[in-house]
Amino acid sequence: xxxxxxxxxxxxxxxxxxxxxxxISVGFAAGELVGMVGPNGAGKTxxxxxxxxxxxxxxxxxxxxxxxxxxxxxxxxVERGIARxxxxxxxxxxxxxxxxxxxxxxxxxxxxRSMWAQLKRRAALDEAVxxxxxxxxxxxxxxxxxxxxxxxxxxxxxxxxFALEPAVxxxxxxxxxxxxxxxxxxxxxxIDVLAKTETxxxxxxxxxxxxxxxxxxxxxxxxxQIIADGRSADVLADQRVRELVLGVVDAS
Amino acid sequence: xxxxxxxxxDGLVYASWIFLVSVGLTLIFGVLRILNxxxxxxxxxxxYMGAWLVVRFFQPGMPLWLSIVLLLFGxxxxxxVMGPLVERLLLRRTYGRDEVLQLLxxxxxxxILGDLTKxxxxxxxxxxxxPYSLMGNVTIGKIPYPRYDGVLIVAAIVVGLxxxxxxxxxxxxxxxxxxxxxxxxxxxxGINVPLVCTAAFTIGTTLAAIGGALTAPTISVVPGIDVTxxxxxxxxxxxxxxxxxxxxxxxxxxxxxxxxxxxxxxxxLDLVAIYLVMAVVLIFKPxxxxxxxxxxxx
Amino acid sequence: xxxxxxxxxxxxDVGQLRRLGGVALLVAILAVVGLVLASWMQxxxxxxxAESLAVLGVALLMRAGLVSFGQGLFYAAGGYAVAYGMRLLxxxxxxxxxxxxxxxxxxxxxxxGPLICRYRxxxxxxxxxxxxxxxxxxxxxxxxxxxxxxxxxxPAATILGLHVADRVLPAAYYDLTIVCFGIxxxxxxxxxxSPLGYLARAVRDNEIRLEYLGxxxxxxxxxxxxxxxxxxxxxxxxxxxxxxxVSPTLAYWTTSGEFIFAALLGGTSSAxxxxxxxxxxxxxxxxxxxxxxxxxxMVLGIxxxxxxxxxxxxxxxxxxxxxRRWSR
Ligand SMILES: Nc1ncnc2c1ncn2[C@@H]1O[C@H](COP(=O)(O)OP(=O)(O)O)[C@@H](O)[C@H]1O
Ligand SMILES: [Mg+2]
Numbered sequence: 001x002x003x004x005x006x007x008x009x010x011x012x013x014x015x016x017x018x019x020x021x022x023x024i025s026v027g028f029a030a031g032e033l034v035g036m037v038g039p040n041g042a043g044k045t046x047x048x049x050x051x052x053x054x055x056x057x058x059x060x061x062x063x064x065x066x067x068x069x070x071x072x073x074x075x076x077x078v079e080r081g082i083a084r085x086x087x088x089x090x091x092x093x094x095x096x097x098x099x100x101x102x103x104x105x106x107x108x109x110x111x112x113r114s115m116w117a118q119l120k121r122r123a124a125l126d127e128a129v130x131x132x133x134x135x136x137x138x139x140x141x142x143x144x145x146x147x148x149x150x151x152x153x154x155x156x157x158x159x160x161x162f163a164l165e166p167a168v169x170x171x172x173x174x175x176x177x178x179x180x181x182x183x184x185x186x187x188x189x190x191i192d193v194l195a196k197t198e199t200x201x202x203x204x205x206x207x208x209x210x211x212x213x214x215x216x217x218x219x220x221x222x223x224x225q226i227i228a229d230g231r232s233a234d235v236l237a238d239q240r241v242r243e244l245v246l247g248v249v250d251a252s
Numbered sequence: 253x254x255x256x257x258x259x260x261x262d263g264l265v266y267a268s269w270i271f272l273v274s275v276g277l278t279l280i281f282g283v284l285r286i287l288n289x290x291x292x293x294x295x296x297x298x299x300y301m302g303a304w305l306v307v308r309f310f311q312p313g314m315p316l317w318l319s320i321v322l323l324l325f326g327x328x329x330x331x332x333v334m335g336p337l338v339e340r341l342l343l344r345r346t347y348g349r350d351e352v353l354q355l356l357x358x359x360x361x362x363x364i365l366g367d368l369t370k371x372x373x374x375x376x377x378x379x380x381x382x383p384y385s386l387m388g389n390v391t392i393g394k395i396p397y398p399r400y401d402g403v404l405i406v407a408a409i410v411v412g413l414x415x416x417x418x419x420x421x422x423x424x425x426x427x428x429x430x431x432x433x434x435x436x437x438x439x440x441x442g443i444n445v446p447l448v449c450t451a452a453f454t455i456g457t458t459l460a461a462i463g464g465a466l467t468a469p470t471i472s473v474v475p476g477i478d479v480t481x482x483x484x485x486x487x488x489x490x491x492x493x494x495x496x497x498x499x500x501x502x503x504x505x506x507x508x509x510x511x512x513x514x515x516x517x518x519x520x521l522d523l524v525a526i527y528l529v530m531a532v533v534l535i536f537k538p539x540x541x542x543x544x545x546x547x548x549x550x
Numbered sequence: 551x552x553x554x555x556x557x558x559x560x561x562x563d564v565g566q567l568r569r570l571g572g573v574a575l576l577v578a579i580l581a582v583v584g585l586v587l588a589s590w591m592q593x594x595x596x597x598x599x600a601e602s603l604a605v606l607g608v609a610l611l612m613r614a615g616l617v618s619f620g621q622g623l624f625y626a627a628g629g630y631a632v633a634y635g636m637r638l639l640x641x642x643x644x645x646x647x648x649x650x651x652x653x654x655x656x657x658x659x660x661x662x663g664p665l666i667c668r669y670r671x672x673x674x675x676x677x678x679x680x681x682x683x684x685x686x687x688x689x690x691x692x693x694x695x696x697x698x699x700x701x702x703x704x705p706a707a708t709i710l711g712l713h714v715a716d717r718v719l720p721a722a723y724y725d726l727t728i729v730c731f732g733i734x735x736x737x738x739x740x741x742x743x744s745p746l747g748y749l750a751r752a753v754r755d756n757e758i759r760l761e762y763l764g765x766x767x768x769x770x771x772x773x774x775x776x777x778x779x780x781x782x783x784x785x786x787x788x789x790x791x792x793x794x795x796v797s798p799t800l801a802y803w804t805t806s807g808e809f810i811f812a813a814l815l816g817g818t819s820s821a822x823x824x825x826x827x828x829x830x831x832x833x834x835x836x837x838x839x840x841x842x843x844x845x846x847x848m849v850l851g852i853x854x855x856x857x858x859x860x861x862x863x864x865x866x867x868x869x870x871x872x873x874r875r876w877s878r
Contacts, residue, residue, distance in 0.1 A: 073761065075762075084762060090758050090762065108764070112745055112746065112769070117745060161762075356858055359854070367848035483803070523687040524684050524687055530680060
């Protein structure tokens with residue numbers, strides 16, 4: 001394997017008595033498509049929070065293209081090309097779907113300080129609509145985001161992180177709350193765009209069908225540790241993973 | 253040397269006075285999550301009520317303790333009536349809404365209560381100095397200090413210990429702490445949160461009224477005293493950390509000493525001195541001395 | 551694709567021009583109105599428009615979720631800058647004095663901004679209040695140089711180098727005010743339509759997302775804070791000129807409270823809404839304080855409660871509803 005683009009070394013984080021991240025060491029190569037599974041409370045979200053600088057680890061290192069990320073803020077992680085989506089969508093609830101996209105794109109273009117340019121320029125509008133079209137979000141362009149059904153919010157949340165064209169994208173349960181029909185369409189869109197750009201994708205997922213279909217590599221989290229790491233099929237066949245993650249009790 | 257002891261004693265008196273008011277403010281914030289801008293108005297109403305009772309019923313020759321009883325009775329009356337009234341009729345409608353919106357609701361209440369006070373008691377000052385002057389002075393290191401100031405200090409200590417006992421020794425106190433910590437969980441635990449809110453607001457309001465009533469004999473009770481006290485109380489709770497009772501105690505001492513130092517060393521700049529202290533505290537402890545930061549879980 | 555977007559798109563690149571045209575039209579109308587108004591009403595409008603700039607400042611902050619209970623700090627800074635500009639610097643040109651007011655207010659904001667912009671919600675409100683009260687007590691206590699509670703006179707200024715006769719001075723100040731007002735209004739509406747303006751609303755909605763899109767929340771709030779201060783400083787300067795007097799009340803927290811009231815009354819969803827709020831507020835104020843001074847604040851409080859509980863987006867909501875009917 002070539003040198004990893006993103007690497008965690010001995011990463012630990014506790015919340016009181018809970019060890020949410022227990023000396024995790026793991027690396028990811030550029031362009032990898034990695035699934036992350038594990039029961040609720042296993043520390044998957046915390047892992048994403050720590051990598052993106054939202055939560056400061058108690059100890060350990062995060063290296064991105066060789067650079068130490070510990071101590072940096074989510075903003076500096078984003079500036080370096082690491083973006084994420086959220087388990088619970090983080091959106092601008094009082095703005096429209098279109099405005100949410102326009103804001104994300106204008107930040108991407110580096111206009112966040114601009115006071116005189118218009119946000120809703122023709123070119124910017126076209127770009128935003130194109131982004132939303134890709135995620136089939138155009139039928140509700142003018143809808144205030146607070147009024148959107150949960151599944152649509154989830155998709156918009158992912159669309160916003162896409163606007164940044166990141167090199168590493170972390171998706172926190174992208175398909176939870178999304179209807180069964182839409183799930184695969186959504187993942188296809190994600191994979192389709194990312195495959196062309198060599199983006200590294202880590203996605204947390206509870207739906208094993210989705211995992212089996214899309215993850216090239218799979219990490220299984222339990223109690224803040226990665227208990228299995230390898231090709232999806234192998235990990236899903238692992239005895240402990242079957243027991244602790246999938247909840248299958250093998251007759252033996 | 254003499255200035256030092258004067259600063260310490262004056263500081264203690266100021267601290268006691270402002271503690272009585274600000275501990276109520278912080279208690280209300282802790283439980284209801286509402287910063288009550290009208291807290292000063294309730295202080296003022298307590299002062300008017302106390303002053304009015306003393307002027308009306310207390311005469312020289314009566315036992316001194318009677319005047320204190322009158323003052324406290326007035327304060328309890330104000331708290332018992334205004335507390336439930338305001339909480340039930342007004343604040344309850346705003347629970348769960350934006351914090352700042354709630355702040356503006358209490359600002360509106362401040363405006364209303366200000367005029368209401370003037371309508372009831374007029375705009376001429378009330379002087380209820382009899383208890384104060386009758387108690388006379390005590391001389392400490394050649395400087396005479398009014399004995400009445402001791403009443404404020406005692407009241408602050410009693411209130412502080414009383415609250416401590418309620419919080420740590422009673423079921424109601426445990427409920428209150430639970431609500432302060434986490435409202436949702438308290439509800440699921442079966443705590444009657446609305447009732448705890450009403451009770452906490454009433455206690456806080458009563459404390460403001462007590463502060464006002466006990467201060468009445470030392471000042472001329474005029475329109476505008478609500479503003480002075482609320483502005484100082486904010487400094488106290490911001491320094492101590494919003495919602496923290498210990499913070500209110502420590503904040504009061506800091507504000508009291510800062511004010512006394514300013515009064516003795518740079519007269520007329522007391523407010524500036526207090527806010528300067530506040531700014532310094534905030535630079536190093538952005539959430540106040542006992543304030544907690546809770547990162548949002550995502 | 552939604553029709554609304556199509557109209558948005560058609561309008562998009564001429565937005566700036568439309569805005570400029572709209573503001574120019576408004577100023578022209580105000581100029582004509584000024585010719586026919588009785589002098590007391592003209593004065594009332596002068597002061598209202600000047601004050602509306604402070605209210606606009608408050609409204610800009612509100613859009614970012616920040617309620618400034620201390621905007622009086624910058625109102626007074628602008629006003630006293632004009633007074634001292636005349637007294638100490640020997641400036642007499644109104645435009646220079648107003649520029650001084652803007653610069654001083656913006657500098658004060660730039661200095662206290664890093665501390666205050668770390669806070670949100672109640673903390674922001676109370677700390678801004680604290681800073682304004684510091685200025686208030688300084689103005690009050692150093693009466694040797696500030697005139698204490700009486701404040702200072704602000705003599706007539708020249709406008710574009712012209713000495714204006716006393717008789718026509720109010721009219722000249724009216725014209726000066728509407729021109730400054732027009733420029734400020736244009737700037738504000740451009741800001742509201744700009745990326746920064748939208749980012750401010752984004753701060754109010756979700757700071758986490760903003761940081762995760764790579765924008766700096768602190769920078770957005772700081773810039774908005776300084777901009778609001780500059781506007782308020784201009785308002786204070788214009789008020790000082792028009793009234794001919796400055797006093798510590800400009801910095802008092804109830805002055806800031808009135809700004810908040812006017813902003814709530816009008817609403818914050820467009821640049822014009824807070825202006826409407828201020829004009830309505832000042833009109834009622836001048837009647838009320840004459841006819842029922844004793845319960846004026848109580849009336850204010852009750853109206854404020856009614857707006858907060860029943861019309862949370864202000865009077866502008868009524869216009870929006872009407873406009874929607876109209877366009878149907
Ligand atoms: N900010 C926090 N404060 C306290 N405990 C937390 C916090 N974030 C996560 N935890 C705890 O850490 C553990 C892991 O949580 P999380 O990372 O959200 O798990 P997952 O995403 O795998 O469901 C849980 O026990 C959770 O309660
Ligand atoms: Mg999770």
